Amino acid sequence: MPKLSLKNIFDNRTGSAATILSLIEQLQAPVRIEDESGKVLLSFGSVTEKYRHPLHLGGEIIGWVTGDEKSSFISELLHLLLQKESERKKLGSEVLNLYREVNMIFDFSEKLAQTIDANSISQVTLDEASRVIRSNNGVIILWNEKTGRLQVVASIGELFFDEEMINSNLNLLQSIIFSGHSEIISDASDLKKAGVVVPQVQSVIYSALKVKHRIMGAIILASNEPEQYKAADLKLLTTLALQSSAAIESAFLYEKNIREEKEKQEALRQIYEATNKFVPHEFIKSLGHDVITDVKLGDQVEKIVTVLFSDIREYTTLSEKMTPEENFSFVCSFNEQIGPVIRKHNGFINQYLGDAIMAIFPGNATDALMAAIEMQQEVQLFNSTRHLLKEPSIQIGIGMHTGPLIMGITGDKNRMDACTISDTVNTASRLESLTKHYKAGILLSEASLRQISQVENFLIRNLGLVQLKGKQESINIHECFSGNSKQELQKKSESLSDFNAGVTYYLNKSFGQANHAFQKVVDFNPEDRTAKFFLNLTRQIIENGMAGAKAGVVEMREK
Amino acid sequence: MEQKLLIVDDETHIRMLLQQTLEELEDDEVNFLTAENGEEALAIIQEEKPQLVFLDVMMPKMNGMEVCRRVKKELGLNDVFIVLLTAKGQELDRQKGQEVGADVYMTKPFDPEMILKKAKEVLRLGN
Numbered sequence: 091m092p093k094l095s096l097k098n099i100f101d102n103r104t105g106s107a108a109t110i111l112s113l114i115e116q117l118q119a120p121v122r123i124e125d126e127s128g129k130v131l132l133s134f135g136s137v138t139e140k141y142r143h144p145l146h147l148g149g150e151i152i153g154w155v156t157g158d159e160k161s162s163f164i165s166e167l168l169h170l171l172l173q174k175e176s177e178r179k180k181l182g183s184e185v186l187n188l189y190r191e192v193n194m195i196f197d198f199s200e201k202l203a204q205t206i207d208a209n210s211i212s213q214v215t216l217d218e219a220s221r222v223i224r225s226n227n228g229v230i231i232l233w234n235e236k237t238g239r240l241q242v243v244a245s246i247g248e249l250f251f252d253e254e255m256i257n258s259n260l261n262l263l264q265s266i267i268f269s270g271h272s273e274i275i276s277d278a279s280d281l282k283k284a285g286v287v288v289p290q291v292q293s294v295i296y297s298a299l300k301v302k303h304r305i306m307g308a309i310i311l312a313s314n315e316p317e318q319y320k321a322a323d324l325k326l327l328t329t330l331a332l333q334s335s336a337a338i339e340s341a342f343l344y345e346k347n348i349r350e351e352k353e354k355q356e357a358l359r360q361i362y363e364a365t366n367k368f369v370p371h372e373f374i375k376s377l378g379h380d381v382i383t384d385v386k387l388g389d390q391v392e393k394i395v396t397v398l399f400s401d402i403r404e405y406t407t408l409s410e411k412m413t414p415e416e417n418f419s420f421v422c423s424f425n426e427q428i429g430p431v432i433r434k435h436n437g438f439i440n441q442y443l444g445d446a447i448m449a450i451f452p453g454n455a456t457d458a459l460m461a462a463i464e465m466q467q468e469v470q471l472f473n474s475t476r477h478l479l480k481e482p483s484i485q486i487g488i489g490m491h492t493g494p495l496i497m498g499i500t501g502d503k504n505r506m507d508a509c510t511i512s513d514t515v516n517t518a519s520r521l522e523s524l525t526k527h528y529k530a531g532i533l534l535s536e537a538s539l540r541q542i543s544q545v546e547n548f549l550i551r552n553l554g555l556v557q558l559k560g561k562q563e564s565i566n567i568h569e570c571f572s573g574n575s576k577q578e579l580q581k582k583s584e585s586l587s588d589f590n591a592g593v594t595y596y597l598n599k600s601f602g603q604a605n606h607a608f609q610k611v612v613d614f615n616p617e618d619r620t621a622k623f624f625l626n627l628t629r630q631i632i633e634n635g636m637a638g639a640k641a642g643v644v645e646m647r648e649k
Numbered sequence: 650m651e652q653k654l655l656i657v658d659d660e661t662h663i664r665m666l667l668q669q670t671l672e673e674l675e676d677d678e679v680n681f682l683t684a685e686n687g688e689e690a691l692a693i694i695q696e697e698k699p700q701l702v703f704l705d706v707m708m709p710k711m712n713g714m715e716v717c718r719r720v721k722k723e724l725g726l727n728d729v730f731i732v733l734l735t736a737k738g739q740e741l742d743r744q745k746g747q748e749v750g751a752d753v754y755m756t757k758p759f760d761p762e763m764i765l766k767k768a769k770e771v772l773r774l775g776n
Contacts, residue, residue, distance in 0.1 A: 098675070182669040186761065189666050193758045 094176050096125045096145065096153040099168065100132065106171045107132075113167060119160035123168070125153045147172050187322075194222055195329060202333060208232070208341040212244035215309060215334035220246050223295065223323045225311040231256065232299070232307035232338070240307070248288070259284045270305050272297035272328045274319045278312070287312060295319040297331035301339045309334070369508045370438040376452065376497055387506055390498030395450050396458040396490055396538055397515050398437065399522035400428070400465060402445040403485040409445075421445055424484075427468050435461035440510060446522075448515070455492045455534070455541035459548060459570060462488045462532045466573025488531065489521030492538040520558045521567065527644075528553055529619035531573055536566040548572050549579065551586060553620070554593050556644045569620060581615040588614070589621060592628075601628045652772050653699035655682040657690040657716070658734070659708045663757070667703055670761040677774045687711025694720055694729060701771045703764070705757075706735045714749050721750030730771045734759065 099106045110132070114121055120135030131153075138158050143165035145153040152172075155165040198218050205211045212230040220228050227247030231240045240256045242249070275294040281287045287294070295318075296310040309331050313319070365382045374382055377389045402408070402424070409417045421444065428447060432439055437451040437458060451458040465488060473483035493514035500509045521533045530553070539545065549572045557564040571582050582589075592607030605628035611621040627644070654674065656667045664683050671681070682697060684690035688710045694702065702720075706713035713733055720726050733751040746754050753767065769775070 179669075179672075182665055182672075185662070186666055186669040189758070190761055193760055196758055197760070 094147060094152075094172065094179055096123070096131060096168075096172075098175060099171050106175070109171070110164065110167060114164060117160045117163060119157055119164065121155060121157035121161045121164050123153065123155055123164070126151060128154075145169065145172065147176060190222075191326065191329075194218065194326075195333070198330065198333060202337045205337070206341055206344060208338045208345065209243050211334055211337045211341055215330055216244045216246055219309060219311060219327060219330050222326055223311055224313070224318065225295075226291075226314045228309070228311040230299070230307060230309050233305070243307075255284070255286045259286050270298045270300055270303070272324055272331065274321075274324055276317050276319075290314050292316040293318045295323055295327060297324070297327045299331050299335040299338060301335050306335060306338060370440070372438040372450075372452065373440070373497060373508050377499070385499055385506075387499055387501065387503060390496055392494055392496045393452060394493065395452050395495045395514070396455040396492040396541070397495065397512070397518035398432075398447075398449045398451065398458045398462060398488060398490045399519050400447045400449075400462075400486050400488045401522055403487055403526065405445045405484075408482070408484065424472065427472060428465055431464045431468055432461050435464070437461055440508075448519075450495070450497075450510070454543070455490070455538040456543055458490050458492075458538065459532070459534065459542060462490065462534075463548075463570065463573040466531050470575060486531075487522055487525030487533075489518050489523070489525060489533045490538050491518040491521055491535040492541050493517070517558065517565075524556065524567065528567075528569065528623055530569040530571075532570040534568050534570060536568070539568050549583060549586075551582070551589055552593050554597055554644065578615075578617060582618060585611045585614050585618065585621070589618075592621070592624060596624065596628060601631045604628045605632060651678045651680060652701075653680050653682055653697050654768065654772070655684060655690065655693055655697070655699040655702045655704075657684045657687070657702060657708070657713070658705040659685055660705075663705065666761075667764065670764050671768055673765075674768060674772070674774065677772075679772060679774075687713065687716045690716050691719060694726065695724065698726065699729060701730045701732070701768060703732050703734060704751075706733055714745070717751050718749040732767060732771075 099110075110123075114132075114134050118135075120137045121132075122130060122134075122137045123132040124130050137156055139156060140158050141156065141161050143155040143162060144151045145155065145165065145168055153168075155161050155168060157164070198214075201214050201218070202211060205214055212232070216228050216230050219225075225247070227249070228245065229242050229249070230244040232243050233239075234241045240253070242253050242256075273296060275281070275296070278287060278291050278294050281294065282289055282291065291312045292314055293316055294310060294312050296308050298305050299307045299309060309327065311319075311327070362381060369382060374380070374385060376391050376393065377385060378391070379385050379389070409420075412420060424445070425442060425447065429439060432447075432449045435451070435457045436453050437449045439447055440450045441448045449458075449461070451461070465486065469484065469486050476483055491514050493512065495510055495512035495514050497508070497510050499506050501507050517535065521535060525531065525533050533553070539550070542548070548570055550568050550570050553567050553569050555564040556567050571579060574582065588607050588610045592604045592611065595601070595604035595607060605625065608621050608625040608628060611618055612625055615621070654671065656664050656671075658664050658667070664685075668681055668683070671679075675681070682693055682699060684693050687708050690702070690704065691711065693699070694716075704713040704716060717731050717733060720729055720731065727750075730752050731750070732753045732755055733746055734755055734757055736757050755763065755767070
């Protein structure tokens with residue numbers, strides 16, 4: 091508060107000057123009024139130096155009134171006016187201080203409203219506190235329920251509070267700060283002795299941050315001056331602490347909600363991810379849905395697809411030598427290698443049936459054929475590993491057929507399953523079985539072959555007509571040997587014209603010529619077991635006649 | 650150099666608070682003038698030509714906007730720096746403030762530090 095001077099009385103703001111002047115005129119008293127430096131503020135008439143009255147205010151002389159006897163009236167009036175003005179100023183200064191507080195709280199509330207996380211709220215609180223309460227440094231510490239430790243979440247100035255020391259001096263702190271009070275510590279020696287605060291700290295002021303009766307932490311300010319803090323500071327700090335406690339509590343609740351929401355989302359995502367592994371996403375997508383929860387009983391869609399079946403040959407014999415665990419891990423490691431191949435070529439695995447796989451290719455039969463070739467190549471890789479481990483090599487047979495297929499959801503309202511209903515599946519499965527008879531790696535139906543673009547990119551030979559078990563019509567089947575080993579592939583390619591000739595003779599029922607052609611193929615490539623199959627077949631027909639067999643059609647009596 | 654500062658507000662306690670806030674300027678030969686309404690303010694401005702006016706907007710008789718408009722637009726007293734004071738939450742749009750020629754806008758409850766800083770800046774007084 092600036093000092094009151096005599097000049098204040100004489101400026102026109104208070105109107106005091108007019109009162110004094112009128113008194114002087116009434117009294118007709120020659121008088122001179124000077125300030126403490128001797129500067130003349132007012133002079134009236136010819137002044138005698140008879141009396142010189144000092145003007146006192148707060149124990150100090152702030153001016154002089156000089157004149158005759160009457161000057162004492164002027165001096166007394168001035169004293170009264172000074173007293174009044176001094177009181178007015180004191181009151182004004184107090185009101186201004188209150189106003190500053192109101193303004194600070196108003197401002198602080200506005201700032202808090204814009205902040206949502208606990209750390210920012212703490213920092214805003216601390217900044218505001220140190221602005222209104224003069225301090226060298228300050229911290230806000232919060233109790234972390236999860237870690238069971240106190241944590242410094244905001245600080246200003248040099249960190250005078252050591253986080254490690256706080257936690258190793260929990261008892262000391264609990265006895266003071268966590269008693270839930272606000273207090274001024276004018277003697278910080280206990281805290282210094284414990285090493286909690288740095289040595290230069292002389293006085294400390296703190297207020298607990300609490301909501302209802304739960305203490306969350308504390309705001310602590312420190313000064314290097316002794317006895318720095320007054321009761322008014324404590325009142326301000328308590329107000330700030332109250333406001334920020336509520337805000338910090340809300341922030342914690344908000345953070346908790348967000349965290350829980352995130353966890354829920356993550357759990358849901360994992361469930362979706364898991365269901366996608368059991369029911370392929372392509373299946374759900376085909377039904378016109380995005381997520382499995384939208385799928386309902388009776389959903390169905392019909393599509394032209396290529397169905398691929400793959401099976402490990404003589405798996406029963408193979409598995410007899412294995413324990414159930416070995417068996418299971420063998421199938422798993424095999425499927426692990428095959429699955430990605432199918433997905434790479436835009437297919438999805440509809441079902442694992444032990445050692446067999448049923449895959450669907452919604453796009454084009456070319457996708458399925460490319461996948462089949464790569465699967466055969468994978469098996470060769472798989473075998474080379476098994477060879478190193480001195481384990482017998484395996485063979486797979488793949489059959490595929492293209493046709494309409496209904497995908498849908500069947501079951502009842504409590505137990506549903508994704509299913510496929512189609513004759514295409516049966517045919518593909520039968521073709522896979524046929525690979526055993528024909529000793530072929532990949533068999534595809536005429537319907538699949540017709541869908542294949544750029545058929546010249548694949549090594550294919552026709553195997554003639556076959557009547558599948560339970561079917562009236564016979565279908566034309568083909569072998570693709572693009573997936574064979576290099577030597578086999580070369581030999582089959584070189585003998586392709588003889589083989590094709592054999593099949594043509596066979597279809598025309600010229601079994602003798604057919605037999606001759608297949609003999610030529612077998613002579614050239616004794617490893618060609620498909621040619622051997624036809625060689626034996628034609629020999630049998632020649633020896634036993636055509637009794638019971640449709641001309642040129644291989645009839646399958648078994649599945 | 651003696652300078653004049655006029656405080657205009659119909660509420661006594663605001664006038665008092667402003668005076669108290671700006672008190673230390675007295676040491677720099679700044680004289681305070683006060684007015685309780687727009688008409689009185691306009692008369693004082695014409696007569697005394699203060700360097701700085703803190704002018705409340707919401708006042709009986711003539712409001713602060715009108716006082717400002719007359720001073721700046723009609724009387725052309727552009728050397729009078731006018732700070733318009735409006736209540737928080739009732740901020741008039743800045744466009745309107747500019748139309749009447751106000752130099753600065755401040756809101757009530759005012760921040761004493763900001764008021765003092767602004768006054769020192771306008772009156773070119775050091776810290």
